[in-house]
Each structure stands twice: as C-alpha cells, then as structure tokens.
Amino acid sequence: MKRTLAYLSLLFILGVLLYVANPDYGLKFGPGGGEWKALRYTDDYYITHGLEEVGGTNIVTDIVFDYRGYDTIGEATVLFTAIAGAVALLRPWRGDGDEHH
Amino acid sequence: MMALPYLIIIPLFGVFSMPVVSLAGRKAREAWAALISGATLAVGSWVFYWVYRNGTILYTLGAKSPLGQGVDFPIRIVWEVDLFGALMVLMVTLVSFMAVVYSTGYMRHDTGLDKYYTLILILELGMLGIAITGDLFNFYVFLEIMSIASYALVAFRNDTWEGIEAGIKYMFAGSLASSLVLLGITLLYGQYGTLTMGYLAVKLSQNPTVTAKVALALFIAGLLFKSGASPVHMWLADAHPAAPSSISAMHSGLVIKIGGLYALARIAFSIYGASISRETVGWVIIIFACITLIVGNAMAVIQTDMKRLLAYSSVGQVGYILLGLGIGLAAYGSHTGEVALAGAIYHTFNHALMKALLFLIAGAVIHQLGTRNLNELSGLAKTMPKTTFAFLVGAAAIVGMPPLNGFASKWLIYESSALFNPVLGAIAIIGTAFCTAAYVRVLYTFFGRPSEKVLEAKDPEASMLWPMIILAIAIIVMGLFPWQISDRVMLPVARALEDQLAYVATLMGGG
Numbered sequence: 301m302k303r304t305l306a307y308l309s310l311l312f313i314l315g316v317l318l319y320v321a322n323p324d325y326g327l328k329f330g331p332g333g334g335e336w337k338a339l340r341y342t343d344d345y346y347i348t349h350g351l352e353e354v355g356g357t358n359i360v361t362d363i364v365f366d367y368r369g370y371d372t373i374g375e376a377t378v379l380f381t382a383i384a385g386a387v388a389l390l391r392p393w394r395g396d397g398d399e400h401h
Numbered sequence: 402m403m404a405l406p407y408l409i410i411i412p413l414f415g416v417f418s419m420p421v422v423s424l425a426g427r428k429a430r431e432a433w434a435a436l437i438s439g440a441t442l443a444v445g446s447w448v449f450y451w452v453y454r455n456g457t458i459l460y461t462l463g464a465k466s467p468l469g470q471g472v473d474f475p476i477r478i479v480w481e482v483d484l485f486g487a488l489m490v491l492m493v494t495l496v497s498f499m500a501v502v503y504s505t506g507y508m509r510h511d512t513g514l515d516k517y518y519t520l521i522l523i524l525e526l527g528m529l530g531i532a533i534t535g536d537l538f539n540f541y542v543f544l545e546i547m548s549i550a551s552y553a554l555v556a557f558r559n560d561t562w563e564g565i566e567a568g569i570k571y572m573f574a575g576s577l578a579s580s581l582v583l584l585g586i587t588l589l590y591g592q593y594g595t596l597t598m599g600y601l602a603v604k605l606s607q608n609p610t611v612t613a614k615v616a617l618a619l620f621i622a623g624l625l626f627k628s629g630a631s632p633v634h635m636w637l638a639d640a641h642p643a644a645p646s647s648i649s650a651m652h653s654g655l656v657i658k659i660g661g662l663y664a665l666a667r668i669a670f671s672i673y674g675a676s677i678s679r680e681t682v683g684w685v686i687i688i689f690a691c692i693t694l695i696v697g698n699a700m701a702v703i704q705t706d707m708k709r710l711l712a713y714s715s716v717g718q719v720g721y722i723l724l725g726l727g728i729g730l731a732a733y734g735s736h737t738g739e740v741a742l743a744g745a746i747y748h749t750f751n752h753a754l755m756k757a758l759l760f761l762i763a764g765a766v767i768h769q770l771g772t773r774n775l776n777e778l779s780g781l782a783k784t785m786p787k788t789t790f791a792f793l794v795g796a797a798a799i800v801g802m803p804p805l806n807g808f809a810s811k812w813l814i815y816e817s818s819a820l821f822n823p824v825l826g827a828i829a830i831i832g833t834a835f836c837t838a839a840y841v842r843v844l845y846t847f848f849g850r851p852s853e854k855v856l857e858a859k860d861p862e863a864s865m866l867w868p869m870i871i872l873a874i875a876i877i878v879m880g881l882f883p884w885q886i887s888d889r890v891m892l893p894v895a896r897a898l899e900d901q902l903a904y905v906a907t908l909m910g911g912g
C-alpha cells in the first residue's frame with residue numbers, strides 16, 4: 301500500500317517535471333537572440349563586464365571567485381565539514397585504544 | 402553596518418583555526434570554542450539591536466551596491482537582514498553559546514573532541530548564514546553546511562548503535578530534502594535568470610509561471626522535511642535522542658527552525674508573497690500543521706525514553722509554529738493573520754529557549770545517572786533539586802502556563818486560530834492537552850519516591866548547571882513581560898516579514 305502510493309507519487313512528480321521541461325509551457329532550452337537577453341541577462345552581464353571588472357579572462361573563475369566568492373567559501377566549508385565529520389565518525393571507539401596498548 | 406560581516410568571519414575563523422588550537426590541549430580547545438561562540442553572541446546581539454533601531458541592513462559582498470554598472474538588476478551576493486532575520490540571529494547565537502559552554506562539562510568523557518568543537522561551530526555558522534542571506538543559492542550552500550554538520554554530530558558517538566542508525570536515517574532523509582530544494586532553485590534560475598531573493602520576487606510578480614509553482618511545491622516539500630513536520634518527522638524522533646544532549650538542544654531549538662521554518666517563511670513571504678494565492682499555500686501549510694500538532698504531541702505522551710519524549714514534543718511545537726505561519730499566509734493582510742504570524746515567530750523564539758533548556762536537563766540527568774528511561778528516574782527531585790526546578794520551569798513554559806513565556810506565544814496562536822477558524826483552535830487545544838499530559842507524567846515521575854538508582858545522584862557541575870540556569874532565568878524574565886515583548890518586538894517582526902515591498906525596495910534601492 302505504502303509502496304504503491306510512493307511509486308504513484310514519484311510518477312506524478314516525474315510527470316510534473318516533464319511538463320515543466322516542455323518549452324511550450326515551461327523552461328526554454330538553448331535560448332538564442334532576444335530570448336537569451338531576456339532569460340540570461342545576468343550571464344550576459346558577467347560576459348560583457350567580467351574582464352574589465354574582475355580582470356580574469358576565464359569567466360567561470362571570475363564568477364566563482366569574485367562575483368560569487370562567498371558561495372565558494374561556503375563550498376570550501378562544506379568540504380571541510382565533510383572531512384571533519386568523516387574523520388570524527390571513523391575514529392576508534394572509546395576504550396578501543398586501551399586494549400591495544 | 403560594519404559589524405555584520407563579523408557574524409560570519411568570527412565563526413569561520415574559529416572553525417578553521419580549531420584544528421591548530423586543538424594541538425594546545427583540551428583546556429585551550431574548550432576556551433577557544435567558548436570564546437568564539439561568545440564573541441559571535443556579542444556580534445549577534447549588536448546586529449539585532451542595530452536592526453531593531455535602524456531597520457533592515459543590506460550588505461553587498463564585494464561592492465558598494467548589489468546592482469551591476471548601468472543595469473538595474475543585482476549581480477552580486479547580498480545579505481539582507483530584516484527584523485525577522487535579526488531575531489533569528491539573536492536566537493541562534495544565544496542558544497549556541499549555551500550549548501558550547503554546556504559541552505565543556507557534558508562531553509568530557511568523549512573522544513575526538515577537536516572534531517566535535519569544529520563541527521558545533523560549523524553548525525552555528527551554517528545557521529547564521531541562512532538567517533542573514535538574501536541570495537537563494539547562497540541559502541542552499543549554508544543549508545548544506547548546517548545539514549552536513551548535523552549529520553556528523555548526530556552520529557558523533559560512533560560506538561553506540563543508535564547514534565549510527567539515527568545518523569544514517571537522518572542523512573538519507575536530509576539529503577533527499579536538500580536535493581528537492583536545489584531542484585527548486587534550479588527551476589527558478591532557469592525560468593527567471595536571477596538568484597537574488599528580492600529581485601526574484603520582482604521577476605515572479607511580473608510573470609508568474611507554472612515553473613514557479615512547481616519550484617514552490619519542491620521548496621515546501623524539502624523544507625517541511627527539514628523542519629520535522631508530520632508525516633515526514635520520522636528522522637527527527639531518532640536523531641534527537643541519539644545525538645549528544647548539547648547537540649539535541651541545538652537541533653531541536655535551532656536547526657529545525659532555521660533550516661525549515663525560517664526558510665519556509667522567507668520563501669513564502671519575501672519571494673513568493675505577491676505572485677501566488679496566499680490562501681492556497683496557507684491552507685496547505687495549515688493542513689500539515691494540524692497533522693503535526695496531533696501526531697507529535699500524542700506520540701510524546703506514550704514515550705518512556707525522556708529524550709524521545711522531548712523530540713516528539715518538538716514535532717508537536719513545530720505544529721504550532723506552522724499553524725501560525727499558515728494562518729499568517731491564509732489570512733494575509735488582516736489583523737488575525739498578523740497576530741498569527743507574530744505568535745508563530747514568538748513561539749519560535751520561546752521554543753528555542755525552552756527546548757534547549759529541556760534537552761540540556763535531559764543531558765544532565767543522563768550524565769549523572771546513565772539512564773534516560775523515565776521509569777527509572779522517579780524521585781529525582783530529592784537528589785537533583787536544581788535540575789528538577791529547571792525542568793519544572795521548562796515544562797511549565799512549554800505547556801503554556803501563564804507566568805512563563807510560552808503562555809503569550811501560544812495565546813496569540815490560539816486566539817488567531819480561533820478567530821480564523823474555530824476548528825483549528827480546537828485542534829490546537831487538543832494538541833496542548835496531549836502536551837500537558839506528557840509533561841505532567843514526567844514531573845509526576847520526578848517528584849515520586851526516590852528509586853535506588855537515583856539516590857547517589859547529585860546536581861551537575863557548574864559548566865553544565867549555568868547554561869540551564871541562564872535559560873531558565875531567560876524564560877522567567879520573558880514571561881514577566883509577555884505583551885510588551887509581543888507588541889514591541891514580535892508584531893514589528895511579523896510586519897517586517899509581511900512587507901514584501903519593503904524587502905524588495907531595500908534591495909533595489911541599493912541600501
């Protein structure tokens with residue numbers, strides 16, 4: 301019963317997402333010309349102003365380290381957290397150390 | 402407002418310097434963690450005071466203005482701290498500081514403490530990042546920082562089977578919920594081309610599409626998961642009991658509120674406010690709130706494990722907050738809606754204090770007696786009087802006894818729900834009846850005849866006792882001025898949250 305309901309809801313979500321992915325009603329794929337300016341105005345700004353504002357010729361690093369550098373600090377923190385968490389969980393159990401020494 | 406960046410800089414510095422400071426030994430590590438979270442509390446209080454006096458802060462990372470040269474849309478990440486965000490900042494920094502101080506006594510017998518203090522500071526950092534951000538993708542990054550730190554901390558006692566089991570359960574459920582949020586952000590970016598919350602609100606109201614509605618559904622689904630609402634609360638009932646008590650206090654008091662309820666309120670009001678039918682979304686939230694209220698509180702009554710009881714009670718209290726939030730949306734623009742929203746925000750803050758206090762007490766009991774089975778704890782009032790008194794304060798506050806802070810916040814929710822729809826008022830009262838039954842049962846146990854196990858117990862040491870006393874005093878003092886706090890702080894906070902136009906105008910005006 302639960303499982304059937306789960307599969308039915310998954311099917312429903314898939315249907316909704318497919319509907320949204322249809323360019324007639326939802327997201328546009330590969331927009332060009334005027335659509336590009338209307339939908340990707342932020343990207344357009346980065347490409348036209350990136351070189352003079354930031355100075356790097358690689359637009360991706362310009363965005364990742366300058367315009368949105370704060371997100372990159374966040375990502376570095378995520379990695380640090382993952383390492384700290386993994387090391388913390390894989391440490392020897394309490395009392396294990398005593399048996400070996 | 403030059404102090405705002407230090408809200409992130411100080412914990413970030415503490416986190417990345419902790420492995421180095423840890424080399425100097427246990428004392429240095431504990432002092433460093435307490436110092437860092439104490440300094441964050443100082444900055445957090447200042448930020449709250451400043452926002453309360455001067456209004457919303459807009460801070461652009463890397464430039465004077467968020468807007469690009471010669472264009473009228475934001476290109477950089479912004480922090481936008483309105484009164485609602487500032488109140489959350491105060492709540493997070495206060496309870497985190499208490500939890501860190503408490504840990505110095507409580508975690509003494511555990512190993513791997515350098516990692517523990519690193520992770521607890523990361524948890525605080527993640528929550529602060531969520532509370533102050535004005536950028537949707539940045540919100541996701543900090544949601545992940547907070548979540549990953551919580552997964553590791555829930556399973557921190559890796560030699561207990563329940564810790565690992567709860568950690569795995571929490572991680573699977575939480576990752577799925579995060580991915581729903583990320584999918585929603587992706588859809589919005591694909592449709593509207595911006596990630597800044599305020600500007601997204603503009604774009605959304607100009608052109609509401611079906612994509613935006615699907616994204617909103619994904620956000621609601623993901624964030625209800627994170628806030629532990631029924632029927633997706635099952636991870637919470639395992640995760641909160643299994644975590645060390647200082648961490649349960651932060652989880653129950655802060656994580657489910659910042660990562661779930663705050664984010665939900667921010668997205669519903671500040672981003673989607675003008676472009677959706679508030680009534681429909683409000684009712685969706687109300688329905689989940691009613692289920693959560695009944696299920697959480699009813700399940701709390703039948704628990705024999707003290708921390709599990711508190712965890713289910715948290716689910717029940719999330720129901721009240723969601724109810725206030727839902728009515729605030731459904732009755733938007735009316736006095737009832739405003740009162741409901743103020744009640745929800747007030748209860749968020751109160752519940753953070755009360756539930757942190759109760760979990761810290763549960764930790765002290767486990768620390769002293771080694772059991773959290775309620776049947777073995779009878780007569781605790783004789784041997785641990787201070788702890789029992791603090792529990793009495795916390796339990797009375799959470800039930801909503803008049804001289805304590807829980808009364809005013811619950812009253813606002815009862816009043817508005819009864820005005821909005823009497824059936825909802827009745828459901829809220831039924832939830833409270835269950836909640837009262839659960840806590841009276843615990844108190845009855847505590848004041849019973851002392852069992853053998855309890856006889857050698859005594860109150861915990863100062864570093865564990867003081868955070869409990871401070872939280873209890875805060876609850877009592879807040880209980881003395883319920884309507885003043887409600888009128889001077891909570892209603893303005895609710896108005897700030899409702900006022901989407903001001904939120905957008907602050908961003909587009911550039912500060």
